[in-house]
Amino acid sequence: MDNTGTTTPGTLAKFHLGLAADGTSCAMVFIDEQHHSIACIAGFADLEGFITSLTQAAAEMARRRADPLEDDEAEEAVTTRSGAINVASSNFRMCEEDGTILGSLVGEGGQVVGIRMRPDVANEMTRNMLRTARVVSTC
Helix, strand or coil, X not given: XXXXXXXXXXXXXXXXXXXXXXXXXXXXXXXXXXXXXXEEEECHHHHHHHHHHHHHHXXXXXXXXXXXXXXXXXXXXHHHCCCCCCEEEEEEEECCCCCCEEEEEEECCCCEEEEEECHHHHHHHHHHHHHHCCCCCCC
């Protein structure tokens, strides 16, 4: 829970891992604070990739804790620091409590960046991204 009394979307509360009897796959169940769950079956390569992503995320968290930005450096860091991720997927939803948009951006290496923004900021961001995006195809 953050200091405003609301929970971050997708905050992991519980994680369960089970191995199939034949040893060829495993089941993973992720449960958030609102008791929503996601279950999946994974083979060895998927599980190994998941563990690698978790290890990379943990290392990045440790690096960021060890090297916090000073407030006056924050603006300069946006363009000079290599903290940007290549976004592979995203997920957003409207928060019923205050009307903000909550979500996350997921990087190619499994990094997750939580997002909370006002609807007007989301509209501005969408407009700016559409202006800079190349046309993919024509109808």
